[in-house]
Amino acid sequence: MDIYSNPISGILIIKKTEGGAHRVALASDFGNKLIDFTISDTDFKVNYVVPDLDRKIVINFLKNDFRRLLKKQYPVSQAFENPQSRIYLSQSGREKYYLFFDKETEMLRQIIYTEKDREKIDFSFGAKKHIFADSIQLQHRDYKISIRLFQITETE
Structure with a gap:
């Protein structure tokens, strides 16, 4: 990810959960969890976020982008x-x-x-x-x- 010229790289894991929701986690290249959230068409819950990414604008971009990316119909x-x-x-x-x-x-x-x-x-x-x-x-x-x-x- 490049957010305002600040690169973030790592491993992204997306798992489909019950009720049509998805669990999304981004870990650094060294395995440290950066962000972990659960998202569906109507709900969004941050399970964990590192302090450097814990900004409302960053969370909203990720929420909206992944909601659109994971849209089913x-x-x-x-x-x-x-x-x-x-x-x-x-x-x-x-x-x-x-x-x-x-x-x-x-x-x-x-x-x-x-x-x-x-x-x-x-x-x-x-x-x-x-x-x-x-x-x-x-x-x-x-x-x-x-x-x-x-x-x-x-x-x-």
Whole structure:
């Protein structure tokens, strides 16, 4: 993660729990827990946070970003196409999500989250299979915040 040019790296663990919630924990490269929270569509609970990250703005960004990232359903109201993608619009109040599916692989490639017709967050996905992303990048358009997630792979 880069938060206002301050890099934070480590291991992110996301576990689906009962009732559709997710437990999210970020540990440093050395194994120290940095933040641990439980999130669902309606609830958010911080289980632990290191003092350096215990800022309301940081917690709110993580809460909102992971709530959007872990969103399960996008009711489609419109569909579009361009030469590379099938694009679906999902709208809920002032929030709009544009979902880009690659025409060739039929996999989700990108989600653009907008508010009041302004792009706010770009979620980009790299995947080889339909069920799991190998990489995810979140880029905020209004703030100097980006999150890059990569799957841990075994090397032989």
